[in-house]
Amino acid sequence: MGRVAVVTGGTRGIGEAISLALKEAGMTVAATYAGNDDRANAFSVANGIKVYRWDVADHEACMAGVRQVEADLGPVDVLVNNAGITRDTTMKRMDHQKWQDVIDTNLGGCFNMAKAVFEGMQARGYGRIVNIGSINGQAGQYGQVNYAAAKSGIHGFTKALAQEGARNNVTVNAIAPGYIDTDMVSAVPEEVLAKIVAKIPVNRLGKASEIAKGVVFLTGEDSGFVTGSTLSINGGQHMY
Template sequence: MARVAIVTGGTRGIGEAISIALKGMGMKVAANYAGNEERARQFSERTGIPAYKWDVADFDACQEGVKKVEADLGAVDVLVNNAGITRDTTIKRMDHQKWQDVIDTNLGGCFNMAKAVFDGMLGRGYGRIVNIGSINGQAGQYGQVNYAAAKSGIHGFTKALAQEGARAGVTVNAIAPGYIDTDMVAAVPEEVLGKILAKIPVGRLGKADEIARGVGFLVDENAGFVTGSTLSINGGQHMY
């Protein structure tokens, strides 16, 4: 019987690549999204993967969203916490809302979604959770105290939750992407991006498919001895 997977932020960028990869592994995939209705519609038409709208920063919405997916597709075996936002600026200019929005979505979303599926995974004796962190959660980044704090928190969250699920067959791992060729990175000013590229030993941006292949490894049924780990996919930019 096909495993059921939810990918948050799953209709664009890295999330889109992950959704497509998991479908290619034979899973029934639900791609969550927060706002871009037209992009989600196009994604579903192109891939045949259903898209479900809710805000991962909203605890109750996550509970209801997961219930809807389970009613449509079945019990959730795989969760990929990929949804994330940026509100970049220096702390001098960062107001509390920019801080809270990023913490609530990027880190709070991991808790909200894990809370919605974890008990079911424990009860069935199987589960795979992958949280998408960031190189900037490992190394820090100027102008990103909110984003770096949230992503760093994801790595700690992963290690702690992995210990709760290990004996029940539920693995929890993280991936820390470097700079990937997505819309988010495309918004970086050209002169800044040039400096970033100069620091990447392989000399290029990563591809979303490369992150998706890492996720595919971690969610495989044969990956049950890998838990509490962070897989860095960053072209050698930060070795941690």
């Protein structure tokens, strides 16, 4: 049996592509999801990947969930923090709950999941953590002060945790996707989407599989000299 990987938000969109790519790379994958049982179960049956339901914003649920994964599959060697939500609006209209929900899920979820696996990785002398940030955490975006703050925080979190794990062969990196052709982006009105694509030098949206290939590299056995880095996969839209 290969390395055990946990992918949060791993049953749809970018997370689905990551789960499938890690399985193809020979890993035993556990994909977590927050609430859509029908979608998750269909994904599991179609792809032979075990799924687990918990809210990454819930610290105790993360600790218990990882314990269950390890009981079922073995120690977690690879963690991909992909789960995230949006609650977009301007500062004038944003209430505290919209701020807190996004911070707790997108940034707090990285802490909760890393807390659940990091000590074990250090003790075993091997681990790969990849946190999915965003171009909007690097460049900012109108109407997304909560999302941009959380994703920007992920990049700082990555650099700091990488320093703690380095001597034990535990690498921590981030990927900052640009605009990717997922269901969420496809739902954007056509005229708005055209304006987004016009700002991307390669003149197209990215593919979820392109993000997944970056994750496969950063979680591989031979990527041990790469840590504390952010890989921007955005078609040249923001060079940072």
